[in-house]
Amino acid sequence: MSLYTVARDDFTNARRSYIVLGVVGILTAMVALIVAMDADHHPDPYRALFDVSFFLFLTFPIVIAPLTYLSIAGDRDTGVLKYALGLPNTRAEYVFGKLVSRLGVALAAVVVAMAVAFVVAVPLYENAPSVERFAKFTGVTLLFAFSFVGVYVAFSAVTESRSRAMLGVFGAYFFLVPFWFGFFPTVNLPNLVSMAGDLLGVTVSESTQDVIRALSPATAYLSATEIVYTGVVDQYDQVAMNFTYEGSPLDRQLWFNLAVMAAWGVGSLLVGFLSFRRSELG
Template sequence: MATNALTVARDDFLNAARSHVVLGVVGAFVVSVALVFLAEMDLFADPYRTLNDVALLFILVGPVLLAPLSYLAVAGDRASGRLKYVMGLPASRPGYVAAKVASRAGVAVAAVLASLAVGFAVALAAFENAPDPAAFALFAVASALYVATFVCIFVAISASVTGRSRAMFGAVAVYFVLVPFWLGVTPPLTLGTLLSAVGDLLGTGLSASTREFVDALSPLRAYGGLIRPVFAQGAEKYERFAHMGGAPDAVYERAWFHVAVLLAWSLGSVTVGYLRFRRAELA
């Protein structure tokens, strides 16, 4: 089964690498990050300040760029009839889903790493203060985990539905819930208003710690927690990072908790997607 999964992953990765969509995704990541660093090289002396804006780019735009790469990973094969051919190699269903996740996540991680390598080069050449390799490395690892999580979610959606339109709708809905809704940028419908409504229904207000715990359960909040040490060094220099100074106190502010959240979203969504795919007709 492992050999079959590796074969499917290799073929899918090679086919994806030749796709204009993949080239567009990688190019969009690289160009976007390079433009952010070029635009801010005269605004800030420290490259890590610009990394904060790159993080915002990854949070808001990253999933949008990754959706075309992922949401048709399985649904596209099913709609085109290629899925029946792949299953006849032979290849097991769990191996097939795992291969799709691995190949598409590999492309996403490569896009992030390539974009940050370009950003590091620009920072090294153009910023007043030299970039910190350790800070860039931590940021790169956390960003890779973040984009891989969304790839897992989108591939899981692709494995769960039977048509291209349903896969696209599912990806859009998940993006709305996990990013704008969770960030609170879509008033009046936000996580905060939902928690307030739940508190009203229960007849008691939810405590601040409960709200913060629920807020910490999203991939974007976990990502933000993982990269917090990159910006903590600027707590006294930049007002934007003033709240990041000091060691985390609550459990949901610890690095291991953030990693656990990302892994839970990744493995949980893939598991659900596979369970639905396992019972699906291949035609």
Template sequence: MSAPTVARTDFRSIRRSYAVVGVVGTFAAIVVLAFLGSSEVHPHPVRTTFGLSALIAWVFPLLLAPLTYLAVAGDRARGSITYYLGLPNTRADYFGGKYATRAAVGAATMVLGVAAAFAVALATYDHAPDPGRFLALGALSTLFTLAMVGIFVAVSASVATRSRAMIGVLLAYFVLSPFWIGPLPALNLGTLLDAAASLPGVAVPESTRALVGALSPAGAYFNTLPELVWADAPGRYESLAQFSDTPDYLGYEPWFNVLVMGVWAAVAPVVGYLRFRSAELG
């Protein structure tokens, strides 16, 4: 057995589960309804991608949570992990297979959702969607998905019980998405930075705010969209125009934000594996 074999075995066990059906079906339905509902309001599909990006950053990770939080912790709680590791598998094979399954389902769900959005936009909007914009949106959204899946599976591999896995995944989601870049005025990263800066009586430079804001997957995801998806968008929409004069800070550079999401997608699973490699499974 190897990591691909573990992945195939794991996929066969989850492909008919309510978690997979729920994630794929719910996300596709929400995307389709969002684009159908906006087709009579906005003639250009690019305007609706603004709402779709918020859905991806704030709602989609919650749909990923049931798919990922039991990836490893569920097997440990059931005791079935002894079956996987009783065969000629290493812990690296097991973890790699588990991560690959969840990453593949998450990425496929995102690609399906963006493809459904494009199809609805093509059929219902006054102006045809720009394939290049939707390809860029799909690629960036998939990278964001891989980052969040990596974080959630790493949490699952770091704990031994279902309850701790669920709490850990929800906490990671809250900190890295709503708290980091969300709309809660009294409970967000900006408020924390202001409170920390008020102690020595200094102000936090806007460039520093931009850099810190870009260090979460959600913050980096939002920062890539103005130049790579919404640049020179047709029509005059205030929600998109607000990003047209972004300051020339490192935290707003598309390449830097793509790099941040890539680092999360690559490093989080490695950290999770290192925790799992040294865990007591008895």
């Protein structure tokens, strides 16, 4: 057997799951609904993508959690893991095969959702949807999906039970999205950074806060979607408010935001694999 065999078998089993159908169905329905509803308020489909990006920023990591958190922990809990590794599979082939399988489903969900959204936009909007803008949006969202799938599969690799894997995954979501971004009114990362600066007698500048905030894969995703609105940022006030700025701060650079998302996916998975490689499976 091999990484390909592990991924193929896991994908075959996963695609028959109601969870997989639910992930693809919910994501497609919600994205299509947002695009359809925005047609009553805006003539340009790319304005709907702005609203879709905030929907995905908040909910996509939650939607794909059931798809990923049991990828390895579920096999360990049921004893299937011993059988899988009893075959001629290395632990690396097993872990990365699981990643390829679950990531494949998540990426397929994104592609299907955006393809349906494009089809929905064609007859509804005054101005025709741009294939290029939809393609750029889809590409950035695919990398966003990779970042969280990597984090979640890593949690599944380091935990020994379903309940711990579930708590770890949902804890990662709340830490990386609402806490890091600053949605919680008092206890959030920006406030903690400011508090730490006050205790040390230093002032944390707004630009430093922005860079720290951008180190979350979710925040990096929102910033990276700026590439979708090249040449039309000033057409809508809400888009301009989020992407118009002076100078070229690091957190607004496309390469930086893409690197942040890639680093979370690759880095967390490597940490998870190293822990899994040393763990006792008995």
